[in-house]
Amino acid sequence: MQSGTTWDLTPFFPSFDGPEMKAFRQKIVADLDELARMASALDPLHNRNQTAWEEIFVRTEDLATRLLHFGVFVSCLASVDARNEAYQRENAAMATLEAAFAKLEVELKRALKTAKDKDFEKFCARQGLAQIAYFLRRTREEAQKTMDPALEVLAADLGIDGISAWGRLYSTIAGKLEFDMVWPDGRRERKPMSQRRSLMEDADRRVRQAAFTGGNAAWAQMEDVTAAALNHIAGTRLQLNKRRGIDHFLDVALFQARISRPTLEAMFAAIESCKPLIQRIGKAKAKALGLPALAWYDIDAPLPLSDARRYTWEEGVRLVENAFQRRFPDLADYFRQAQAQRWIESEPRPGKRPGAYCTSSPLIEQSRVFMTFSGSLGDVQTLAHEIGHAYHSHVMKGQRLFARGYPMTLAESASTFAETILADGLLADPAIPDAQKANVLSGMISHALAFLCDIPVRFTFEKNFHEERQQGEVSVTRLKELMTGAQRQIFGDLLAPGGEDPLFWASKLHFYITEITFYNFPYTFGYLLSRGLYQMFLEQGGAFLEKYNNFLRFSGNAAAEEVARMSVGVDLTQPAFWENAICSLEPVLRQFEEILPRVLPGQA
16 A cells, blocks of 8 residues: 655656766756857847847757756755755755856846847847747846846855855755654654644644644744744845845735736735635634634644544545546546656655645656645645646646746646645545545635635735845744734634744745745635636536636746736736635535534534
């Protein structure tokens, strides 16, 4: 009986540090050096040097494809074995390659920054560039907020041992960190931090509380280091923003998310206007758990059913595959391919970093899913979530790299759409007993709380933290105050007195990802966008799936608002779309309240 699977990375390279990998890396280094020299020798783009710049952009795209391929391989190895010093050393060395590529990007931006409009438009229309015109326009826009090229090069060099080093340090600590798990029977067991999340989704509240308490005791030993990392990551960003003429720290996040401020404000305005429904959802969850209010470790808890169970890997796979098959056969076919080709890493074992992700190589056009499957319903949902990401990349096969770089806001919609299909499929299956359906509904309720309360907490914390960080470093004590304050502000009386998690800023990996700032709010964006899309799917039936695939295909070649407007005809700048998406939870809440008396005594 499998407890999970290990992935096959041999399509990337036959072995780590073998001759193929070394030659591949050497070629990347040589091409980085050659292209940087070629670009630096050219004047900014004008009418007479367009052919030369076209060659550089096209070759840079090919180089980026190979660099991403190499980086995916190395990061996959580092994720599964944080204790392997060779893997970690190579992962750290990636920062040098990425810095060299960032310096090449400086030259690309220099080329476009001061180009005359007519020369730039002529450049975009060239045969070798027309398919990546949107990428060129974004690069030109970003170039307007850059420092002198020499300073940008210096920033890239300093980033190796600066901002990216702080992110790597956090990942290494998180991957090696262990905590004492004190079971309800008094047993004490040393557990890797990667298994804490699953334990905090256990049906037994004593197990959840023990994992929460033990985990936070371990993180408390690291709070000074994690506070330093958080302060220095944010401090570097703020200093660079000032030098680049960026007015507000959120401007970078909005550009990376490819949305406008009105769209972000419309989404949060909808959440605020729908707060009564969200509060009802939270109170229904607390009541189902037999609690007057929720502690932080109760948010993702399953129902306390007498026949609640954990799933084997085979059972979890079967649940996902069957649900996909009922609603979206193409997605089910892709999932079967991912299993057959061993693209999924799910086996629980020491040394793995916490969390889950999907990553893709544009060179071999394959994805890899990373997670730790410990048998909870949440793990099953995570599997569906990450396969949704992988399917997104699959649909974009054949597109050029610079036309397929979609933002997190749209990436998270694909993953959450797949999760919704899983939940819908389970609820529609007559073979699934009421108890299991109740747990599915409970999971949907928990997701609503996560995306409409937990993620807004993270956004509020990050916003308040960055505002204070502009005045200087923020202490551990103040970080705890900011976190508990944000939790109280968003959850209100849904959160039990003393039920906050003051160390959530230390334990959540997402705060330490250095490539993307304000990493969290796109999850809420994607969740609500996917719920809106799924409502359209329910109304239009199977005919909608082609629109949905077009939505995914188009996602790398326009702003999020334009992608939604062109593919499915919705306006994301208006609160109405977001409010309708939130209101789609009303039937879920009703189903949840209806099924509880059948599975839990005292819920009538």
